[in-house]
Amino acid sequence: MIDQGSYGLNQLYVSISKDENWAQADGKAGTVEEYKDKEDRVVLKRTFKSASEILSTYYVYDDLGNLSFVLPPGANPDGGAIDQIKLDTWCYQYRYDGRKRLTEKKIPGKGWEYLVYNKLDQVVMTQDANQRSKAPQEWIVSKYDAIGRVVLTGVYKLPSSTANTSYLSTVQNSVTAQVSQWESRITTGNGYTNSTYPASWTTTLTINYYDDYSLPGQNPFSSGSKKTRGLLTGSRVKVLDNTTGTSNLLWSTFYYDDEGRVIKIYKQHFKGGTTSGNFDEITNTYYFSGELKTSTRSHKAGNIEQVKILDEFDYDHMGRKKNSWQTIGIVKTLISQNEYNEIGQLKNKKLHSTDNGATFLQNTGYGYNERGWLTSSSSPLFDLKLRYNLPTKGATAQFNGNISEQEYTAAISGNDWVTYSYDKLNRLTNGISTEGLSETGIIYDKMGNITSLTRAGYGTLAYTYQNSNQSNQLASVSGFKTGSFVYDVNGNVTTDGTRGITLAYNYLNLPQTVSGSRTMSYLYDAGGRKLRKVSGSITTEYIDGIQYDNGVLSFIQTEEGRIIKSGSLYNYEYILKDHLGNNRVTFDKFSGAIRKVGEENYYPFGLNKHFQVNAGSKYLYNGKELQDELDMYDYGARFYDPVIGRWNVIDSKAEPGRRWSPYTYGFDNPMRFVDPDGMWPFDRVYASMNNAMSEAKQIFSGSVNIDAKLVGAGGGLKVGPLKGKIEANLLPAKGEVTHSGNVNISASLLNIKGEGGFGGSKAHASVNIVKGKIEAPLAKKGPLAVDLKAVDYSFGAEKGNFTVDNSGSLGASIKVSQFSVEGSINFGHAAMALGHLMKAGTEAVKAIADDVMNPMKNIRNKDQIPQLNPKNGH
Template sequence: MRIVRTVSMLLLLCALTISSKAQSPTQNYVMSKEVLDVGGTHAITTVTYYDGLGNPVETATNGLGGTGKYAYTLQEHDALGREKQSWLPGTAQSGCSFVSPSELSSSLIAFHNDQNPYSLNRYDVLDRQISTLGAGESWHKAKKSVNQRYSSNESNSVKRYQVSGSGTLEENGYYAAKSLSMLEETDEDGKTKQTFSDLFGNKVLERRDGNNDTYYVYDTIGRLRYVLSPSYQEYSDLQKFGYEYRYDKYGRCVWKRLPGCEYQQMWYDAADNLMFSQDGEQRKKGLFVFYLYDKMKREVLMGTTTSMNASCTSALATYGELSSGLCNSGYTPLGNLGLGNEQLLRARYYDSHSFLNRQLVKNLTSKSLSAKTSGLQESYNIGSQTGIVTRNTDGDLLASVSYHDLRGLVVELMQIKPDEVFLRQSIKYSFTRKPIEVKAELTKGDMTKNVTQLYVYNPNNDKIETMTIQVGNVTRTVASYSYDDIGRLVSVNRSGNAGSVRYDYNIRNWLKKTKSDRFKQNLYYESTKENPSFNGNISRMQWQSSKDNVLRGYDFIYDGLNRLEESAYGEGADLSQSKSHYSEHVLSYSPNGSIERLQRYGKKNNGTFGLIDDLTYAYNGNQIKSISDKAGSLLYDGSFDFKDGANADVEYFYDANGALVKDLNKGISNIEYDVLGNLKCITFNNGFKTKYVYDAAGNKLRTTHESALTNTTDYIGNFVFKDGKLSKYLFDGGYCSFDNNQNPTFHYYEKDHLGSVRMVVNENGTIEQVNHYYPFGGVYGDLSYNSEYQRNKYIGKEFDHMHGLDWYDHGARMYDAAKVAWDRVDSQYNEYYPYSPYIYSMNNPINALDTDGRKVYVFARNLIENKYLNVNVIHTFVVVKTSSGKTYRFAYGPQDSGFWPMVSGHSPLVRCDYYDDESAVFSYFEKKQKTDGLKKVMEVNTPTGMTSDEFDKAVINAASEFRDNTEIKYRIIPTNSTEGNCNTSTTTLLKKAGVSDGEINRIKNQIPKFKTGFGDVKPWSDEERKEALRQK
């Protein structure tokens, strides 16, 4: 799941604005071409036509579909220039010349086979949008729109919480009537969210579904001090249901406490760099985590210490090739940090490879760490991370070394791991910076394995067209992708007899059908007779496997908070057969979303179907305290249900950070974590153990199951080893297995809309595994076929059944589908204040998924009454958190303003031009981030047909294309009240990554609109432009 980024209005990636013969003798237009190859043979041409007032009215581009046809969009405006009607893209003619609106609208209606392929916007007299009736004949006929209502609070409707002089929380009656502004948003199904804000723009209350209240409490200078989740209104227990933040005199958050957790502390140097941190578990062990930075504010060292000097004014360090430095890293702190018994967790190196001469690295391998790619120069690495040394859970050191080309792209990556493991990857790129060849050479002891992945991109839209894998002398084209005329993935063909997968969409580009020779799935939204859903929730799901050809499905019902309540199972076209055989119902939720009653149906011990789980939960705050099951436990082999292995008042125990440490029902006597909170060891009552090894970035390296026999699984890039022998090579859409002679066999996944593996089929067409799932992720114990064959299942995540653990490994946390809860607190808690940090997918597992706690987001930050600038600023950007654990942040501006990239050398677009005081803006943003004032605007839905990892890469690739754009000519300083550099950059980036126009519009509607107060557009000088291009 991801990233932060903002880009300039004229920087359409590598697009060049050019002059050409008029596309229309009577229309104003701008034509741009994005060149796709070095010879300029292939290019994406986009023409935007404008009316006499400068409003865009029509856009034609040949860069959406795979055939090169031009797709058109139409925008209609009212007399005030506001966008009134926005049409979905579709083909109209062979060229890109102007088409009259009447002719174009007829063509678009015919293309979509829908009378209303457009959205309608309505505004009030203050130009505020009050409704959007989205595309689709069904929505228009039913008049299902998204509505906004602007008002103020009534008397005795909003409680007034305050921070006392001593810093404690106080409740002081109610806000006076009309003292707060109120925005009420109502979706297509009538579900509401009200946001109340004070005169300074601070959100005071978010009220969902009429009475689900989350309060935000600020001190007298506008700093967020408390957040009271909905359950606080029922129990008034701040320790269990409240978030608390404290600050120093500079406005930096130095103390925070999450519900059910002990407090965390942070210390900073004089330059606002985070210098030390300590959570509850680290405090028990007498440890602090320290951080050191270079002069560019890039993190260079992270480690643990038993002592520290909180008054130290500098967390900077210098690198010396002849100096041993701290922890033999070569970095020497400039300040008196007061460290004691320090241990290195992570060292980062930048700009050169001089660190390779250090004994710290030499001791790890005898392999050559020099690049094999010819023509590389050391100067190409300036500004990029060139190496990293980390310590894993077992205390062993690992290393990674990277080399960059002239464009700053990683062309060689070497990884050094314990047990004589060495992985070298060599990467070649296309003209548009996309990988075209990735060679992986793995050496483990005496074994060497070479695998090459080849990528070919469509010459018309630059989307991936084929993926080929070479393993030794065996070559397979594992995927061939086809797109329709507006860029939607419509089919994927696999090698041999594995067959193809086809996709179909509704008018809103929501996935409607997935079909292959062996698996099909149908999704229904608004088209069901009972409980139709117009807001995007899936109202019915049906699927069929060729293993038994039974058509199965669920009807879903959601509550006013979009939480899944009823999942009624049935079979046959109308789901009238075998009713309730595998139903799953949540009878009650707490205000925070914790499940209080759950019933699950399935095959019972006597062979009949009925209630297999009748669960009642008891809580200590958000944490599950105990679960009782009136239905008893299933005993047959492979069964799935909740195993009620204890009958105690307290059956679940947690540590100071809110992580599960004991589970009596599963017979888990202890769960141990490393200093960074990664799983280390699970010990069962019978003495069996499951051990884990993670690196400092949270990447899992090894799993060991200990019982009468011990088995080990190692994860080395895409390679998987079982008990020391190469077992698999993973690729998107399947894996390659190896027999005892290392001969490869290719296997492919049949996935549903969530990415869950429904079937595994080999290249000969043989079905090797079939999985059927409950809505919350449990596997049908009696129907699934060959369930232990491979372990990637729900959401594509690895399922660990050993010792009865039955957890899904989502990377950041472990998920228990039987009790429907996570094992740890959500690390992104500040984005989900209204929810318990332990609930799964906001209790909507059919429509939302948490792949690994990492996603692509669009963020916005309102800088109200900035004392440095005396203007109101809205800054939007993109954040990507990848499955590898890396976080990429892309912002409009270099590292000295906005947010700067944290890892691997990806740079922002250009410098952030907030007048001349960039450091002031940087400081302000940093403070707002640390005080949790940074607000996520919208999660970006992964485009249909793409996996989360593919989308991550697409966004990162699109972002990287901005860096060396020599056509940067202006620093655009917006004066309008709707969009600026950051907004247009964000939307441009996402479009290039494959996000549909409908999704873009959904996001744009959520971005706050404030005047910036900036001046006019000002050209850059040549020196300014060159300097911007050099920025990292």
């Protein structure tokens, strides 16, 4: 990287943003400056902790406009030249081939990762640094069918390869020389040809089948629809048990009705280390309007039904879940009943009724402020109050969504509260608790790595980082926990001296074995699902919410807690949670009355304090399972260590937050952010606000996983009235429109209409997307100019701006030369986009159009990214 000087005058434009906490006396502290060039590329983003403490992130592009380097604050890019050591330690690096395809990338803390493409520009082989360190080297292979769907993945061992040698060009040349670019269905073997490179491999990881039920060795369910073109009909997923070939691949088959909704699933599991006779049969029925009506799960092991669970649901007039029933055996229980306020927020939740809703064990009421932020959650067993800009216990008022105070009352711990303070980058610096669960004096480096933390009852932790504190990776921790850390070339902690353990990982960077002061092993499938944990004499098996201990069914998870099996009886246990999804109080029904089973309170970074009456649930902080042997939480994608407030593995989605260390938890603001799966923080406060801002959210289920609801093949979603409204209609041209969560469109027209109101003016926009082109007629009233941008990054469409002047004439046009509507339109993303209608109707149209035009694009719900100055990291 060569310094070619500075930009000249008037070559950049800067945007300065300040959040609601900013005051005139702060000056630059708490502000963000974003510099863009004339091509609208971000070249520098600066956040100010103070006037003198500046965190700068530079974005460096090559001559063809490809992002080549990202220089985050840890590299001190304002301080002069960046040498190779700084590049490798702190910076994101990208390399491209002559076709502008990303072929090599390096994330700080990890070795180089390689990507290989076929002639259709599809990624067909990848390799990380751990795989390259083996002899022979391993590659992950992906194979596609003729329309670009992944049908096979596996592990390929490159013959005659030596460890830590680059064979990228060799492998790329072998792929390019191959004539065949996709696989076709056959009736033998695994159901697919072996026409693409490589023709054979060591281990098959996944197999996907589409369009029909000609599945090898399977007898199709006779009552399913035959209209399955474009739908996933079956899959096989490898158990990562070190066996090779196609052994221990778990089958799943999916059957649909004529509207493309799943009505039957057969799914194998691995209880007892075998697939024989182990499967679940799931049967679904739906209301006419498309909501799930019933779901029946028959769980079998050794061909014997172990339990049968019937779930039933009903909804209000807006499609929001109202009642949830569950039946095991002959006992039918009303698990929960929800009530909503006038703008769609959850107002009351009642739990456990055996008399059809006449009485319940517990009733929780929810309160919100004018911005839609949760302020209270009140029930007889647990009362929670959250304060933001109106603190009563002496905290500094927070206007930007940070929580200033939390007050709670529970039967065992009594009434307590915590006051919180933050720096100008919205990082938690103190959480002072009247219960003695304080964490104070929290100091961070420029990347958000904790350097010091004092915990009440324990003392002070001092953190030292590798390379003389010039790294995101820990060298050691001293204080009430002392020990050193070692990482592998993928950035995974392999030695944790504070616990005296050594960890080994599988190819998904999930822990496979733990040795040293304690011995454990984990078993996963190729999709990352945890199947088994062995710790000492206890073997725990996980089967999609059903948990076994030493071969005996222990409990079944429900949406509000779990069902504990005792002999032939089942007892419902419920969990009252706080705003972060933390388990705070557990209760059940005993001898006809409510009984408190347990209570949990937490330090700010998640270390918990038990008040267990009986053997309580281990699903605690954020609702994640505590690995009590390790004092870590399993989030799915990686483990979190609440003792030191860090992840032990690099974030697989580190690139959207390049200005943060990939080991930090929740943007260093654990009272506001949760990480649902260990891959990206989720802002509960802004999610709550967005729910209040847009009536669009009332169309969808009020859970984190938003489910789409479309009525009929020609149905649509309509939103309003606020300052704008939007309407999306699916108009089948030929073929059919299918929907269940994601809407798959084949040979159809998608029509999106938006309306935005600005004083006395209104703007209208309509976008029609149909095979190979986009049309955007616009009309307007009043003196208003409207800009509508639609860019297809996946298919190389040209950029274009639609501009309407006072005469209503159309300015430029958009050309989409290689676009196909055969893909997946995620209306969950559309729902998030609708939240921005307050800004302009056409902006919402743009957001949805971009989702539609990028069906292959991995898009995060942008409303889940914190709306704070230090966030939004590229």
